[in-house]
Amino acid sequence: MKTEDGIEAFVATRRDVRGKWHRVGSAPCEECGCPYDYSLDDPGVFWEAGANTSGDCLDEMCDCHVMPVLGLPVKIHFASAS
Ligand SMILES: [Zn+2]
Ligand SMILES: [Zn+2]
Numbered sequence: 001m002k003t004e005d006g007i008e009a010f011v012a013t014r015r016d017v018r019g020k021w022h023r024v025g026s027a028p029c030e031e032c033g034c035p036y037d038y039s040l041d042d043p044g045v046f047w048e049a050g051a052n053t054s055g056d057c058l059d060e061m062c063d064c065h066v067m068p069v070l071g072l073p074v075k076i077h078f079a080s081a082s
Pocket of ligand 2: 049054057065
């Protein structure tokens with residue numbers, strides 16, 4: 001599968017909370033180093049590591065584990081739950 005950039009890539013897709021599919025990339029969490037996914041086509045939508053800690057995790061109590069954002073716009077991460 002090729003992206004529109006012509007890059008042969010391991011293109012992963014994930015669904016957000018609304019059921020919309022996104023192409024996703026992966027990056028390490030700045031706080032603890034665990035890999036999380038982010039949407040390539042909708043910046044701000046993340047799927048954080050959650051229970052998936054890497055062996056190198058430096059902070060298992062990092063927000064990305066204890067308050068993961070799973071397919072949500074990241075701003076909801078900081079809003080009080082309602
Ligand atoms: Zn983290
Ligand atoms: Zn971690």
